[in-house]
Amino acid sequence: MSRQSKIGFLPTLPGPVGLFFFLAALLGASSTCRSGFISEHGLSLPVFGRTSDPRNLGYEPEYIHWFDQFAFIRASGTKIRNLKQKYGSDFPPIQEAEYQGDHNVYRIRKKDAAFFQNHGYSIIVNGPYRWIDPGIGTRKLYTDLQRWMQGYKDEELVEKILHRLEARHPDLAKVYRIGTSVQDRPVYALRISRGSSPRPALLYNSGIHGSEILSIEYSLDLACALLNEPCNGSAMDPKLRSRILDGAAIWIVPVVNPDGLHRFWNENGYMGRKNANGVDLNRNFPFYWKSGNQMASSGSAASYKYRGKEPGSEPEVKMMMEIARKHRFVLSLSFHTYATRVLFPYTADGAANPYPDPAAYLATSMASRGISYRQERQYEAARKLYSVDGTDQDWLYHEMGIMAFIVEGSMGSPSWEDANRSIQGMRPIVLESLRLFLDSPRLSIRVLDRRGLPVENATVDLISRTMYEGEAWPRTDGSGMAQVFLVPGEEPVIEIRKPGYQSVRRSTPCASVCDLRFQLTPVE
Numbered sequence: 259m260s261r262q263s264k265i266g267f268l269p270t271l272p273g274p275v276g277l278f279f280f281l282a283a284l285l286g287a288s289s290t291c292r293s294g295f296i297s298e299h300g301l302s303l304p305v306f307g308r309t310s311d312p313r314n315l316g317y318e319p320e321y322i323h324w325f326d327q328f329a330f331i332r333a334s335g336t337k338i339r340n341l342k343q344k345y346g347s348d349f350p351p352i353q354e355a356e357y358q359g360d361h362n363v364y365r366i367r368k369k370d371a372a373f374f375q376n377h378g379y380s381i382i383v384n385g386p387y388r389w390i391d392p393g394i395g396t397r398k399l400y401t402d403l404q405r406w407m408q409g410y411k412d413e414e415l416v417e418k419i420l421h422r423l424e425a426r427h428p429d430l431a432k433v434y435r436i437g438t439s440v441q442d443r444p445v446y447a448l449r450i451s452r453g454s455s456p457r458p459a460l461l462y463n464s465g466i467h468g469s470e471i472l473s474i475e476y477s478l479d480l481a482c483a484l485l486n487e488p489c490n491g492s493a494m495d496p497k498l499r500s501r502i503l504d505g506a507a508i509w510i511v512p513v514v515n516p517d518g519l520h521r522f523w524n525e526n527g528y529m530g531r532k533n534a535n536g537v538d539l540n541r542n543f544p545f546y547w548k549s550g551n552q553m554a555s556s557g558s559a560a561s562y563k564y565r566g567k568e569p570g571s572e573p574e575v576k577m578m579m580e581i582a583r584k585h586r587f588v589l590s591l592s593f594h595t596y597a598t599r600v601l602f603p604y605t606a607d608g609a610a611n612p613y614p615d616p617a618a619y620l621a622t623s624m625a626s627r628g629i630s631y632r633q634e635r636q637y638e639a640a641r642k643l644y645s646v647d648g649t650d651q652d653w654l655y656h657e658m659g660i661m662a663f664i665v666e667g668s669m670g671s672p673s674w675e676d677a678n679r680s681i682q683g684m685r686p687i688v689l690e691s692l693r694l695f696l697d698s699p700r701l702s703i704r705v706l707d708r709r710g711l712p713v714e715n716a717t718v719d720l721i722s723r724t725m726y727e728g729e730a731w732p733r734t735d736g737s738g739m740a741q742v743f744l745v746p747g748e749e750p751v752i753e754i755r756k757p758g759y760q761s762v763r764r765s766t767p768c769a770s771v772c773d774l775r776f777q778l779t780p781v782e
Contacts, residue, residue, distance in 0.1 A: 433447070451503060462510045476688070579653070718740045760779045
């Protein structure tokens with residue numbers, strides 16, 4: 259595709275903003291830049307070599323992944339009791355993971371494996387995650403929301419939590435079943451808003467890789483914060499909460515891949531990344547699917563990054579595409595673990611971003627707020643971690659102009675105590691995304707006809723922007739509304755087009771959120 263502007267020139271930006279994009283271009287597709295800071299006056303430069311956040315100094319989680327710390331043995335309870343009696347305080351820590359009669363499963367520390375091998379036990383290196391967290395069975399028996407929240411969740415517990423939040427806050431929260439997995443498990447979304455009048459919608463989702471259980475906690479933490487439930491920490495600022503509830507509809511999909519999550523908990527704690535068809539759902543979206551880069555995805559069903567037989571082939575992917583088309587989200591955060599990054603589109607090698615590109619600006623602002631609670635790694639904004647294609651964020655960005663981000667948390671499957679730290683460290687990133695929606699430069703457009711009725715599917719063409727990938731977005735929704743994020747200092751030139759109507763063009767400087775109304779006249 260030709261890499262020329264639609265109108266034959268590159269827009270002129272003020273010095274600091276233009277320099278930011280020049281540096282971003284130099285960094286290229288593999289860039290990772292230290293988080294910059296956003297002031298009320300605009301965008302600062304990326305800060306390279308930024309020192310650790312003071313809150314991270316002196317702290318390091320006990321472990322990042324469960325499999326770095328634990329293994330298992332099978333043994334009779336009698337023999338374990340005899341060994342404990344023999345060695346007393348020198349006996350290594352051990353926990354019964356699952357009662358199986360004569361030969362129970364016990365969780366041990368990997369560093370103690372030699373001790374048990376010397377006593378004739380074989381080491382089991384993998385098993386279902388319920389062996390790591392056998393307490394989930396007890397938590398599910400409770401009826402109290404706070405009890406449910408004190409530990410990792412499987413798909414059944416997430417469903418209980420969503421319905422409980424809806425029951426406790428019927429004026430704000432509603433649960434929707436948005437689809438069904440390969441193995442016929444329901445996929446739920448929680449809509450949170452005050453009122454049902456048309457308003458911009460924001461999407462937060464997680465668990466597209468079912469083995470990334472901490473990602474689910476980030477989504478549930480946002481739900482609790484918006485509903486003023488003290489699930490994991492401090493309450494949300496009441497002014498911010500009220501503005502969001504009144505001004506947006508927040509859609510939260512905690513578990514995109516319930517089959518993978520079920521397998522992780524009940525079959526193998528190393529598995530669950532892919533869906534029940536063996537497809538990595540975040541390689542199955544249509545944009546740049548099967549790009550030709552062998553490192554980005556795989557055509558082999560045995561690969562952890564298997565892209566599927568066709569683009570958008572999986573029911574879970576179709577479901578997410580459908581909800582995006584229906585609600586035309588303004589902004590999307592897809593939570594993952596555990597690279598400690600805020601990734602902005604396009605992540606696919608070879609895909610060229612619009613110029614200027616607000617996605618990079620927004621990612622830098624969000625990343626600057628994160629707290630990793632890890633000494634050696636801080637949150638940073640980046641275009642990619644490694645070669646990928648067929649991702650949800652790229653499709654959302656290309657298809658509808660949604661400011662879509664993959665947000666990689668700071669840990670994988672740590673202890674619940676450390677998971678809570680990671681959740682609290684993610685919270686400022688999520689809150690910043692809400693503040694950016696409310697206060698950063700954005701055109702809030704409404705297109706009406708001569709009778710004052712909304713015009714749906716009108717194209718909002720930013721002719722002052724250079725588009726390289728054939729983007730034609732955004733388009734107005736059923737209320738005639740569309741949202742366009744801007745880079746600070748950008749002076750957009752907008753053209754509203756729809757077949758059967760005369761086009762309207764306007765130049766509109768905008769330093770905050772600007773409400774614009776357009777009237778389209780039918781072609782005589």
